[in-house]
Amino acid sequence: MKNAFIGSAVERREDLRFLRGRGEYVDDLSPDGLLYAVILRSPVAHGRLVSIDRGAALRIPGVHAVITAADMPHGPPIIPMRLQPLPEFKPFEQPVIADKKVRYVGEPLALVLAESVALGEDALEAIAVEIEPLPAVADWRVAQRDASLLFESAGSNRALTFNAVRGDADAAFASAPYTRRESFRTQRHFGLTMEPRGVMAEWDAAKGRLTVFGAAKVPFFNRRILAGQIGLAEDAIEMVENDVGGGFGARGEFYPEDFLIPFAAQHIGRPVKWIEDRRENLMAMNHAREAEVDVEIACARDGAILALRGHAHADMGAYMRTNGAVGARNIAQFMAGPYRIANVKLDVSLWMTNKTPVGTYRGPGRFEADFFRERLFDLVAQDLELDRVAFRRRNLIAASEMPYRIATITPYEHKDEYDSGDYQVTLDRCLEEIRWTEKAKLQGQLIDGRYHGLAIGCFIEGGAAGPKESARLAINADGTISVFMGSSAVGQGVETVFAQIAADALEIPIDRIRGAFHGSTAYVSDGYGAYHSRSVVMGGSALLDAAKKFQDALRAVAAKRLGCEGAQVTLGEDKISAPGGQSLPLSAFAGLSVEGAFLNKKHTYSYGAQAAHVAVDAKIGHVEIIDYVVVQDVGRIINPMTLRGQVIGSLVQGLGGAFLEHLVYDDEGQLLTGSLADYLLPTASDFPHLRAVVMDQHPSPINPLGAKGAGEGGLIGAGGVIANAVSNALQSFGADVRELPLTPSRIWEMAQPRRAAAE
Amino acid sequence: MKLPPLEYACPTTLAEAVALLASRDGDAKAIAGGQSLMPMLAFRLATPSLLVDLRKLPDLREIKIAADGVGLGAMVRWRDIEKDARLASAHPLLKAAVAHVAHYQIRNRGTIGGSIAHADPAAEIPGIVVTCDADIAVSGKSGSRVIPAAAFFRGALTTALEAEEIITEIRLPLWPPRRRWGFQEFARRRGDFAMAAAALFYDEGADGKAVNAHVGIIGVGDRPRRLPDVEAVLNGCAIDEATIARAAEVASATVDAQEDIHASAPYRRALAGTMVERALRNARS
Amino acid sequence: MPTRFQVNGKPVSVDVEARTTLADCLRHHLRLTGTHVGCEHGVCGACTVIVDGEAVRSCLLLAAQAEGSSVVTIEGLSNDEALTPLQASFRRHHALQCGFCTPGMITTAHALLSEEPDCDADRVREVLSGNLCRCTGYIAIVEAVLDARAAYKKEDGR
DSSP states (O other): OOOOTTTSSOOSHHHHTTTOOOOOOOGGOOTTTEEEEEEEESSSSSEEEEEEHHHHHHSSEEEEEEEEEEOTTOOEEEESSSOOOOGGGGGBBBEEOOSSSOOOTOEEEEEEEEHHHHHHHHHHHOOOEEEOOOOOOOSSHHHHHHHOOOSSGSSSEEEEEEEESSSSSHHHHHHHHHEEEEEEEEEOOOOSSSSEEEEEEEEETTTTTTEESSSOOHHHHHHHHHHHTTOOOGGEEEEOOOOOOOOTTTTTSSOOOHHHHHHHHHHHSSSSSEEOOOOHHHHSSSOOOEEEEEEEEEETTTTTTTEEEEEEEEEEEBBBOOOTHHHHHHHHOOOOOOOTOOOOOOEEEEEEEEOOOOOOSSSSSSSHHHHHHHHHHHHHHHTOOOOHHHHHHBBBOOOOOOOOEOOOEEEETTOOEEOOOHHHHHHHHHHHTHHHHHHGGGOEEEETEEEEEEEEEEEEEEEEESSSEEEEEEOOOOOOEEEESSSOOOSSSSHHHHHHHHHHTTTSSSSGGGEESSOOOTTSSOOOOOTTOOOOIIIIHHHHHHHHHHHHHHHHHHHHHHSSSSOOEEESSEEEOOOOOEEEGGGGGOEEEEEEEEEEEOOEEEEEEEEEEEEEETTTEEEEEEEEEEEESSOOSSHHHHHHHHHHHHHHHHHHHIOOOOOOOOOTTTBBBBBBBTTTOTTEEETTEEEEEEEEOOOOOOOOOOOOOOOSHHTTHHHHHHHHHHHHTGGGGOOOBSSOOOHHHHHHTSSSOSSSOOO | OOOSEEEEEOSHHHHHHHHHTTTTTTEEEEEESTTTTTHHHHHOOOOOEEEEOTTTTTTOSSSETTTEEEEEEEEHHHHHHOOOOOOOHOHHHHHHHHHSOOOOOHHHTBHHHHHHHTTTTOOOOHHHHHHTEEEEEETTTTTEEEHHHHHHEEETTEEEETTTOEEEEEEEEOOOTTEEEEEEESSSSSOOOOOOEEEEEEEETTOOOOOEEEEEEESSSSSOOOOOOHHHHTTSSOOHHHHHHHHHHHHHHHOOOOOOOBHHHHHHHHHHHHHHHHHHHHHHH | OOEEEEEETTEEEOOOOOTHHHHHHHISSSTTSSSSSSSSSSOOOEEEEEEEEEEEEEGGGGGGGGGOOOOOOGGOOOOOSSSHHHHHHHHHOOSSOOOOOOOHHHHHHHHHHHHEEEEEEOHHHHTTTTSOSSOOOOOOHHHHHHHHHHHHHHHHTT
């Protein structure tokens, strides 16, 4: 492989349409005869659904149907879990529409089909719903009392407890010279995407074929679920992945609407489109990150960490979503991060509450765990009177210890190990970039009315989830080559990155690649999608396999036509030659299509360090980030430009989580942050001084590209670094950050004279 | 979030506009820039049966600078105020406050009359008109009248306007050239509504002491208010560190702070004091 | 109700419900889907278009209020042959990922640069703080806009 394109900052092909407003997102599609679906959602967080009276709504001209659970002959199908589908979760899975109970504000109650969205919304107001309210379970502490059960048959609001174990933590604690125990919390927020969700379905009754547009992330898996629910063979359904306005883990999982819209299209015999509005998106797209931990650390006096022990509580919302367990599990399994902790005993309980259900959001569980851990580390370093950097350095896993086996998670026996890396190198680079030594004297200083603080933290990012990915190469009539991927695009630039990989694998100029087509189920036989930062590793490696098989197949068929042996054929940029001088253009082989795959059971771990220099105006609670650096080693850089874009974009989401974003509920389960005026996202003014440094010193041994997934790292360390930087800045007040977000109100409070009352 | 069903009219005279607004028994609403009203309609928090577009009404877009003060037509947009160089000296406090209003696109459409009629407690301009003792000229079915700013804002999103009344002009008193003024705002993000803002001015007597102090607080409580206790601290005194500290203390102590999802009450009270303090420092320098 | 205005230099006549926003009119009635809808309550800026030379949020305008006006959308700021200097700068700086906020960013930046080709980084950030992006973290966008200033300075002969 020549590496003419891998490693280069190739400008993106996707941009040519996005910049001109020619992207095709699901709401841009409007086939003839289209009807619009509008969803009536529960205004009550918990209750018995007594009746839904659709009469008045149906009489509105332009309203064609109002669908409820009553229209589903065998009751509403249940959405199964995709990841960690443990039997314990079954009682908590979600029906596609509310049936006898409602369990969160926003739960679908009915679907209106109308000639316009506006008419559909008018019709919502005419539907009379009777709900007998039940006491709302507002958070895990209320859930724990089991006084009000979301699922009576389950007998508990606790869905499951995961255990992460390594070594013997209890023994280590029993003999440890130093221990410290603390609690921390992270707030509910989510991977809000600029494009809200949308689904469009077309049912061809004559052919018995269903086409679903707006698929994202895991189209093949979703097709499997839909097929089972709607009673069609998988190959009677095509999922089309259009352009997608962001994913971040939240878009693309199987949601109620992914059944309801196709069902509606079949029911009414016309194409049906549903586009989520922002009000809905805030209450219906997967929430994330709400967790609390009670954690203890044991150390030797010289700072060597001996053990970590504790209990975490993750708020799941009202139902177990397809990937709802991932974040919770990761909190326990990855709390140790890149550090050598021989003894770990962490459990995490998953609690059902009357709030929007929870799924993954970029760096699921990892943002939370890194905040908990890095904050604890600064407290410990202080206690032991050790330099906070030296403390971390001492405990980082060494390159010689790779692969490093981490804590095992049960149930769902999951063993994992870090593949490769030298964590000292990224730490050193980060210290250098932030000018740590020079700036150390600023720690806690009041300069021009603001308190300065610095912090640093180390992180790992898991990627490349298996089990498999597929890729296909095909020759077009004009001799160009099209690439088809089972990977999905969510904005990360896969069309360009895969073109780079394919061009190098085939040793042809990149403009001989017509395009890299992604996600739709028509493209490959068996695709897996985009999640857990897997596209480059899994898709890219599948592409390498496809390229090899493609070249072999092309040689074989060319040899026959050129009358020579396969080994004698030369594959050129746009033609194939035989030793005697005969050649054929590539276009002569149009139609040749070869698929490849990559199977994988191991994860990659990119890693790095992040540091911040902040200045806090304590009187108003404002923090300015003077400098923030993320250093990340990703094993192999395919496109440094898109990679840096991922790091910075991810970091800004992390800063949003550290300072701004919070889905706030009241005790009745009502969502108080119902618009973008209250759910605050970072803007261009908020964090202008951020830097990403990317490295590729330690390729991954587990895939032929040597690459590691790398889209989530920027975010993972942000909470911990900011919490420490602000605590350090306000150290003269004894400030101690224990929860996020760091609102101005909270920061101000930390800088007030301490009261005698205990925390 | 599509708008509720409604009718739309675009009158060409003030009389026509008033008649249309009066015609629906309170169920008609005027729309100017639409930057505050449209989101309310999108969330169906307001469901008027008729929208009366004011854009064709003549004579509401002028900025008049005269011997008795500054007159702003109700349809004057933030952008117009930004771009009018005369206001840098004719009313610097107004200009400073408008710099904090919303965002670029909103400033191209949003109007001063619309903001005042909407009366969001955290909006800057209602705070300026209260601080400056402006007069709000309105026209309704009983003719025209002038409402002093102090009487105009009744509570959150509530004003003294009758259902069919339209604001025509905002009249700010003359701004003397050597007046000392300050404007300080803190919002969660640039362009957001104020968590608290202080708008203030004072004149200096021959002895260098402050007279005629006007101190207004925005974003704390259900409407913008002047703080007479703070003004009393300033009047007759030199604006030195001690006076500033005392003024800030009195501001914190006397504002009516409420808790919401963005801020606790103690924080808001403290923030109000800090905004007054910083505005005074700006005024002094 | 019938409404007439200009879009991208061409006269259009639409007959839409009074409650139809300009954003929905452009997208669904005129099939100009380049203008995106991200919030419908005037916060995200994805729907930004240029009306009578000024950048506005098309979700906060009724189509009826555009009567007699000249509207320019992202389609009017593009051509098939080549990327404009502003678009090329965005591409060069990787100032877009999923592309959803991009038409709003381009339109806003074009309005700003047309009027203020000498704007500095602070001004660019101030103006763009009314346009939300969830993918890029904004730094590349600000760099792209600054890098495009030269093209706008040349255009007006400075």
